[in-house]
Amino acid sequence: MKHGVSPDTFPPRSHEAKRVSVVDAAASVFCREGYAGANIDLIAAEAGVSRQTVYNHHGDKEKLFVAVVRDLTERCNAGIFATIASFPDQPTDLEADLIAFAVRMNRNCICNRDGRFLRKLIQAEGERYPELFAEWREQGPGRTWSALAARFARLAFAGHLSIGDPDVAARQFFALVNAELQITFMLGGVPTEEEVLRSATNGVRTFLGAFARRKSPAAKQAALAHA
């Protein structure tokens, strides 16, 4: 009844469940204590598992750390692409749509558990594992920015925006939308829903102030109507 479609000979259930549990606990402890300060006993306790089980599953501390980062990277990237897919390509109200998009991106990818943990691990241990984080950089931000730049280019082509370099615009969009959250991020805090919304609103307004198409009076009028 439990394993449904997969009649594998592998131990089908709580084996894998424990692996996940260990990786989750390890992510939490590595973030809180740093790699050197992280204690396997503590990870095991937090995962509700014996220390030996941690070693059985992951070999040693370093392999466990790598598994944690890969896991976080994968989940974060998945979330990011899912969110990018919701970009307003044919906007009805560009300002509102961009704000909603920014809030989604923040809440689902940057402020959630995985996002915060991954960011902190990158900042703390990025220099020690260059290839590991280079991989993240290419798969994550690299593609994110390209994808977003392509969307902006499309909006520009459709006459909604007036943009010089779409890649620059994409990076500036992120920077603006998070402008008011940076200190909170720096100290590892979680911004409230309201802070996220305000930062996104202010950021998008400034973004459109710089990039909204001005040659067509109709477009400008529409943008201003919602201010």
Place this chain on the structure above:
Amino acid sequence: MKHGVSPDTFPPRSHEAKRVSVVDAAASVFCREGYAGANIDLIAAEAGVSRQTVYNHHGDKEKLFVAVVRDLTERCNAGIFATIASFPDQPTDLEADLIAFAVRMNRNCICNRDGRFLRKLIQAEGERYPELFAEWREQGPGRTWSALAARFARLAFAGHLSIGDPDVAARQFFALVNAELQITFMLGGVPTEEEVLRSATNGVRTFLGAFARRKSPAAKQAALAHA
């Protein structure tokens, strides 16, 4: 001959020099290895000093860490205020002046040794020493933003800018000007002079695109003339 004006009874020279040397080495090691991973022997070796001397000067590891953070905070804040004092209040060429200001701020306060180290320590250990970093937050970013907001308000009053909330504009200015450097910062790298200049240029252009006063054709003309 060495101590010139101060005939104090205190050991006048290399005593203090060694204290500084130890704090500098400690900053470097704490950043590279994290608090838990930092090794007093390594700090002593990197400072060119015996381990005992480290303990003589600073008591224990935690006190040493606090001394490091206070030291970095103080120097960084001094640099930041010195740079803010160079803000172009009566600009001749607003775009060029703001770009130069942003580059100075970046090079002298954010990308230099102290700035990078302090940022990393805040990110890594900020949650463990709340009062220590709360102090930094108030004295540093808090005042920086206020000061910058006041300058922007003045520019707006003088008719150079069209700004809603000066505080928001100040935060967005920093965000825009660093938009292209975030990944580099995240991985602990040092951007090249050219990257800093490009990010500042793109950021200031977008900033002015959003906030440059548009009602006076002359101002707009002036701004565009240098694009």
Place this chain on the structure above:
DNA sequence: GACGAATTGGACAAGCCTGTCTAAATTTGT
């Protein structure tokens, strides 16, 4: 040159952590 303070190198105890090993207990599939 002589004095006192600071520094040094090294030994040292105590504690903590990793990673291994074992035998017993538990869970899982059949």
Place this chain on the structure above:
DNA sequence: ACAAATTTAGACAGGCTTGTCCAATTCGTC
């Protein structure tokens, strides 16, 4: 219910680190 695999608790060695102590040495000053 049985057999195999997994998990557990605990002990354990080995290594590393912090912080202390001390005798010998160096440094700065008079």
